[in-house]
Amino acid sequence: MKAAVINKYGGAEVFQYADLAMPQIKTNELLVKVQASSINPIDWKIRKGMLQLLTGYNFPLVLGFDVSGEVVEVGDSVTRFKVGDQIYTRLDNITGGAYAEYAAVSEKAACLKPETMTHEEAAAVPLAALTALQALRDEGQIRRGQSILINGASGGVGSYAVQIAKAFVTEVTGVCSTKNIELVKSLGADRVIDYTQQDFTIAPTKYDIIFDVVGNQSFWSCQNSLQPNGVYITTQPYPGDFVQSFLTQIVPGKTAKVILLQTNGLDLASLKELIEAGKVRSIIEQTYPLSEIATAHRESEKGHVVGKLVITVAS
Secondary structure (H helix, E strand, O other), rough: OEEEEEEOOOHHHHEEEOOOOOOOOOEHHHHHHHEEEEEEEHHHHHHOOOOOOOHOOOOOOOOOOOEEEEEEOOOOOOOOOOHHHHOEEOOOOOOOOEOEEEEEEEEEEEEEEOOOOHHHHHHHHHHHHHHHHHHHHHHHHOOOOOOEEOOOOEEEEEEHHHHHHHHHOOEEEEEHHHHHHHHHHOOOEEEEEEEEOHHHOOOOOOOEEEEEOOOOOOOHHHHEEEEEEEEEEOOOHHHHHHHHHHHHHHHHOOOEEOOOOOOHHHHHHOOOOOOOHOOOOOOOEEEHHHHHHHHHHHHHOOOOOOOOEEEEEEO
């Protein structure tokens, strides 16, 4: 099979378009013909070697976590899927494996693809939307009628977070740049703050949940913008954020949380329901063929992608 591989850590130029052996599935896995994938910042952080203590040196590595495709083989113990099913998933191994024509997918991580989405639209969902869902629902304990702020509302995680927060019937404020204000409004935000014109951390408005997707604010800088029992959630797993989280659990009041994504087919099923109900959609800035993965990575690294960059894999 064709795959985009890396044989060492480094810049986007380390990608090679190569032939690899087909994955050999375990009894609890599916072999999926990948139709589309998408790029998340974790992909190029792994490629650059920023996580090499976790990802190791067993090259070649196939990166990428998001998969939308067709089941072509099932393991002996698989009961929920059959050959021909169209599924989507976030791969649950440490380095991914989605930048290839075929991928091994654990049954517990998979979910039938939303019928209202193309494979490209579905491939944009798993990692980003699961992060948004688990951050707001599990870490934030989001409830109807609350006031939610999404910092980074036009990006991959942020664009889903705005829509998911609205699906919980909350009042949503999105923070983005000038050029993305109308997009964020179209996602359902009740109010949009242009960060080039206003700093939400010094405004008088207070929120029940602040979800800092981009990680350019800290719990301490957001404290005055939180309600007395408000929750600050970050996507950045830095040591200082874990320390803040631990310290704020000890005493009552405002708390800090770090979202650590858990791959979960049941949560993908919850997202599928929201998608098919018309409450959540994918925002795709651009689509690239797998052979142009290096170009797509360079674009993602610039840090200004609106929604997601999608990779088409199958011919």
